[in-house]
Amino acid sequence: MSLLTVSASPHVHGDMSTKKIMWGVVYAMIPAMLVSIYFFGLDAMRVIFIAVAASIFFEWAIQKYLLKGSNTIMDGSAAITGILLAFNVPSNLPWWIIIIGALVAIGMGKMSFGGLGKNPFNPALVGRVFLLISFPVQMTSWPKASPIIDGLADAVTGPTALGVMKEGLKAGQTVQELMTSPEMPQFMGQFMGHMGGSMGEVSALALILGGIYMLWRKIITWEIPGSVLISVVVFSGIFWLIDPTHYVNPIFHLLTGGMMLGAIFMATDMVSSPMTKKGQLVYGVGIGVLTVIIRVWGAYPEGMSFAILIMNAVVPLLNNSFKPTRFGKEVKHG
Amino acid sequence: MKTFKLGGVHPPENKLSAQAAIEYLPLPKQVTVPIGQHLGAPATPVVKKGDEIKVGQLLAKASGFISANIHSPVSGKVFKIDDVYDSSGYRKPSIIINVEGDEWLENIDQSKDIVKDIKLSNKEIVDKINEMGVVGLGGATFPSFVKLMVPEGKKVEFLVINGVECEPYLTSDHRLMLERGEEMMIGISILMKGLNVDKALIGVENNKPDAIEELKRLAKNFKGIEIHPLKVQYPQGGEKQLIQAITGKEVPSGKLPLEVGCVVNNVGTALAVYEAIQKNKPLIERVVTVTGKSVKKPSNFMVRIGTPVKELIEAAEGLPEDTGKIINGGPMMGKALLNTDVPVVKGTSGILIMPENESKRGETSNCIRCAKCVQVCPMGLEPVYLSKTSKLQMFDKVENERVMDCIECGSCSYTCPANIPLLDFIRFGKNKVGGIIRNRNKK
Numbered sequence: 134m135s136l137l138t139v140s141a142s143p144h145v146h147g148d149m150s151t152k153k154i155m156w157g158v159v160y161a162m163i164p165a166m167l168v169s170i171y172f173f174g175l176d177a178m179r180v181i182f183i184a185v186a187a188s189i190f191f192e193w194a195i196q197k198y199l200l201k202g203s204n205t206i207m208d209g210s211a212a213i214t215g216i217l218l219a220f221n222v223p224s225n226l227p228w229w230i231i232i233i234g235a236l237v238a239i240g241m242g243k244m245s246f247g248g249l250g251k252n253p254f255n256p257a258l259v260g261r262v263f264l265l266i267s268f269p270v271q272m273t274s275w276p277k278a279s280p281i282i283d284g285l286a287d288a289v290t291g292p293t294a295l296g297v298m299k300e301g302l303k304a305g306q307t308v309q310e311l312m313t314s315p316e317m318p319q320f321m322g323q324f325m326g327h328m329g330g331s332m333g334e335v336s337a338l339a340l341i342l343g344g345i346y347m348l349w350r351k352i353i354t355w356e357i358p359g360s361v362l363i364s365v366v367v368f369s370g371i372f373w374l375i376d377p378t379h380y381v382n383p384i385f386h387l388l389t390g391g392m393m394l395g396a397i398f399m400a401t402d403m404v405s406s407p408m409t410k411k412g413q414l415v416y417g418v419g420i421g422v423l424t425v426i427i428r429v430w431g432a433y434p435e436g437m438s439f440a441i442l443i444m445n446a447v448v449p450l451l452n453n454s455f456k457p458t459r460f461g462k463e464v465k466h467g
Numbered sequence: 468m469k470t471f472k473l474g475g476v477h478p479p480e481n482k483l484s485a486q487a488a489i490e491y492l493p494l495p496k497q498v499t500v501p502i503g504q505h506l507g508a509p510a511t512p513v514v515k516k517g518d519e520i521k522v523g524q525l526l527a528k529a530s531g532f533i534s535a536n537i538h539s540p541v542s543g544k545v546f547k548i549d550d551v552y553d554s555s556g557y558r559k560p561s562i563i564i565n566v567e568g569d570e571w572l573e574n575i576d577q578s579k580d581i582v583k584d585i586k587l588s589n590k591e592i593v594d595k596i597n598e599m600g601v602v603g604l605g606g607a608t609f610p611s612f613v614k615l616m617v618p619e620g621k622k623v624e625f626l627v628i629n630g631v632e633c634e635p636y637l638t639s640d641h642r643l644m645l646e647r648g649e650e651m652m653i654g655i656s657i658l659m660k661g662l663n664v665d666k667a668l669i670g671v672e673n674n675k676p677d678a679i680e681e682l683k684r685l686a687k688n689f690k691g692i693e694i695h696p697l698k699v700q701y702p703q704g705g706e707k708q709l710i711q712a713i714t715g716k717e718v719p720s721g722k723l724p725l726e727v728g729c730v731v732n733n734v735g736t737a738l739a740v741y742e743a744i745q746k747n748k749p750l751i752e753r754v755v756t757v758t759g760k761s762v763k764k765p766s767n768f769m770v771r772i773g774t775p776v777k778e779l780i781e782a783a784e785g786l787p788e789d790t791g792k793i794i795n796g797g798p799m800m801g802k803a804l805l806n807t808d809v810p811v812v813k814g815t816s817g818i819l820i821m822p823e824n825e826s827k828r829g830e831t832s833n834c835i836r837c838a839k840c841v842q843v844c845p846m847g848l849e850p851v852y853l854s855k856t857s858k859l860q861m862f863d864k865v866e867n868e869r870v871m872d873c874i875e876c877g878s879c880s881y882t883c884p885a886n887i888p889l890l891d892f893i894r895f896g897k898n899k900v901g902g903i904i905r906n907r908n909k910k
């Protein structure tokens with residue numbers, strides 16, 4: 134027997150590790166990955182591969198040559214950023230734009246703050262928004278979802294459901310007319326993912342499956358996705374009830390655009406979301422309300438990314454303002 | 468199932484010695500009895516080198532209000548009085564006795580007969596418990612008589628008895644409840660009389676169904692004693708958590724259980740009280756669990772105070788080959804020992820031997836702000852924040868965030884996926900803030 138180890142309690146440790154959490158998130162994204170490949174074919178695989186490889190490469194390179202720290206590329210967080218970035222872009226995006234996106238996401242969004250755990254903003258969203266404002270044309274030409282079984286994906290592009298709605302309303306059409314227009318996917322299509330849009334956001338079903346998995350593994354709690362989705366329903370529902378010809382119903386909001394992807398995978402990013410339950414609820418409501426505001430009145434048809442980034446900036450304030458319920462209310466003085 | 472409201476974790480229980488009946492450990496050749504085995508001031512020795520002494524004889528007298536008498540656990544000759552390393556890793560004044568025979572003071576009732584009638588008055592009970600050196604056997608070793616002296620203006624409603632044993636591995640309280648239930652019940656009745664309350668509530672975690680059943684059976688013959696099975700959740704045995712789980716009451720920050728009309732005592736203490744009052748027997752022995760995954764014979768021993776830990780390990784068929792760490796207490800709150808020469812004291816509930824591969828701490832990585840430590844903190848604190856501000860020595864912030872409320876249960880460190888030793892930093896902060904508060908009060 135060698136010398137006894139002496140250290141302070143506790144002497145046992147739970148089975149959670151950063152690596153397990155991060156790879157758990159990756160597993161949770163598998164259904165959405167499969168759906169994106171099903172609808173967008175080999176193109177989707179290409180985007181995911183380039184985004185993940187570039188993200189891991191940039192993290193490795195920055196750590197090795199700029200930060201000169203030990204390498205953490207295997208903790209899974211770079212892979213998550215890569216997959217999320219891929220989920221947030223059209224499947225026909227040129228390869229070099231994807232690489233620029235990964236560089237911005239990892240380099241500016243994450244490593245410039247010191248790496249995992251220190252970034253105030255969701256890195257994938259930083260990358261996505263950068264691409265959206267730098268390459269607006271490429272970032273908004275959405276290939277139509279055409280399942281592999283219908284024959285190989287053709288090059289037809291079209292607007293997203295939210296885009297159709299936005300343009301139509303601007304042109305003076307009513308919600309009812311737009312909902313029945315041939316360009317508009319039906320509810321079931323929206324739910325399953327049979328519509329145009331960013332690769333990973335099209336299938337609410339696949340994303341919800343991933344969310345259930347993360348809840349079960351206790352990687353996320355219900356507070357953030359729950360408050361985002363509920364506040365969207367309530368807030369958009371109020372306008373819909375007031376004037377259903379100009380405002381879309383809440384279900385449409387839930388199933389289109391990046392709503393599910395954002396609520397389940399992006400807003401719940403541990404690093405950039407609040408720590409306390411109360412803070413998380415306020416954060417979620419903030420995201421929900423901002424998303425609806427941007428979607429209804431903003432210049433962009435979609436508002437999820439902006440809403441999350443804006444609320445990311447508020448997180449330190451939320452952490453300071455919303456403390457957990459302390460045991461025994463009285464405060465001790467001396 | 469009842470439990471406390473905030474936080475908590477559920478480490479693997481590993482109650483390997485749960486089926487091992489309590490065995491009497493043979494007398495050691497020499498015992499080392501530290502004179503500070505309790506919270507508060509160390510006692511003052513009343514014997515000197517060369518004195519012949521009997522079992523139960525007073526060795527050191529309590530000095531100060533919060534202190535406790537120390538009695539001889541063996542008969543023989545005082546070998547020396549000297550500073551000796553104890554389980555804290557510091558040298559503490561101790562009385563070392565060479566054991567000769569096993570001769571007890573005549574007034575101690577050594578028979579196995581159970582004495583039911585409680586003859587003493589309230590005041591006599593408190594004095595006797597004080598005289599017999601009874602301290603809380605749950606771990607904090609607070610002198611028991613102090614808890615019975617209820618200050619003017621406070622009213623005790625419930626006596627809460629802690630039979631939770633929420634630390635993984637430990638089974639000493641479990642075995643006591645099973646084997647010495649009746650005496651324990653009488654002890655509880657004595658405490659009720661001493662406190663002048665008519666209700667005692669025993670909390671037992673649900674992973675000890677046999678003990679719950681046994682106590683329920685016994686409780687039928689005792690007035691005012693109720694058994695409350697509790698959900699298995701660490702740290703259910705924390706005083707404040709236990710009170711909340713059973714009575715729903717929340718002890719205010721910085722206050723004692725008395726504030727909400729409760730007094731908490733451990734089941735082992737109840738048995739010690741029975742022996743002190745009914746048998747005239749001072750606190751000279753206790754049950755200690757010896758356990759661990761590689762230990763050949765996980766056991767529960769009735770051990771005389773002062774017995775070196777190595778003798779207990781020998782009795783459990785020796786130190787395993789792969790030993791990496793030896794812990795005095797449980798894996799969540801116990802202290803790692805430097806060696807096995809240290810003696811068993813009143814507060815020793817178990818000796819846990821951990822294999823080498825579980826002994827080393829894992830590698831630490833960046834905090835990912837997952838907030839798991841916040842979710843599991845039973846006191847509603849933010850360990851991540853406390854540990855960060857302690858590390859940065861921002862002690863005013865540390866104090867404002869109520870670091871003194873931390874019960875050092877270790878749930879935060881246990882759960883941290885980045886393996887950050889949160890509690891290490893918080894202890895540092897707590898220590899500093901404690902000093903700052905004491906200085907401020909002096910002025």
